[in-house]
Amino acid sequence: MLRSNLVRLGALDHLCVLTVHHLATDFISFQIAWAELAMLYDGLDSGRFPSPAALPARRVHYPDFAVWQRRWLTGEVLENLVAWWREQLAEVPRDLDLPTDRPRPAAARLRGGQRKMAVSRRLSEG
Numbered sequence: 264m265l266r267s268n269l270v271r272l273g274a275l276d277h278l279c280v281l282t283v284h285h286l287a288t289d290f291i292s293f294q295i296a297w298a299e300l301a302m303l304y305d306g307l308d309s310g311r312f313p314s315p316a317a318l319p320a321r322r323v324h325y326p327d328f329a330v331w332q333r334r335w336l337t338g339e340v341l342e343n344l345v346a347w348w349r350e351q352l353a354e355v356p357r358d359l360d361l362p363t364d365r366p367r368p369a370a371a372r373l374r375g376g377q378r379k380m381a382v383s384r385r386l387s388e389g
Contacts, residue, residue, distance in 0.1 A: 265282070265287055267282075299318050313382075
C-alpha cells in the first residue's frame, strides 16, 4: 500500500520517492502528509531536530469526519445521492466485455502478481 525509497544522488543531494496505492490514501490526505513531511525535512535541513509535536494540530480528525458524514448521509440526502448514482450507473453493464488474450475463468481468482526486473545503472542514470 505504501512504498518509500530515499535515493542518494550525491553527497548532499537526495531524492525521496513515495508510492501510495489509491486505497491507502486520498489526494487531500496525501497532500497533508506530504506537507508535514516537508516541514520535518526543512527542520532537519536547517540543523534543528524537528519534533512531530511541532506540526500544526489537526482541527478535524477522521473519526470526527466519519461521525459527521454518517449523520449527514441519512433521509432525503441519502435518498437523493443513491438515486443520482443509480441513474448514472443505469446503463453500465454488469460485466465488461473486454477483449482478452485468454478466456476468462468461471470464478474470479483475484490473484495479483509482481514482475521484478533489473535496470542497468546507465539506464537509470539516464
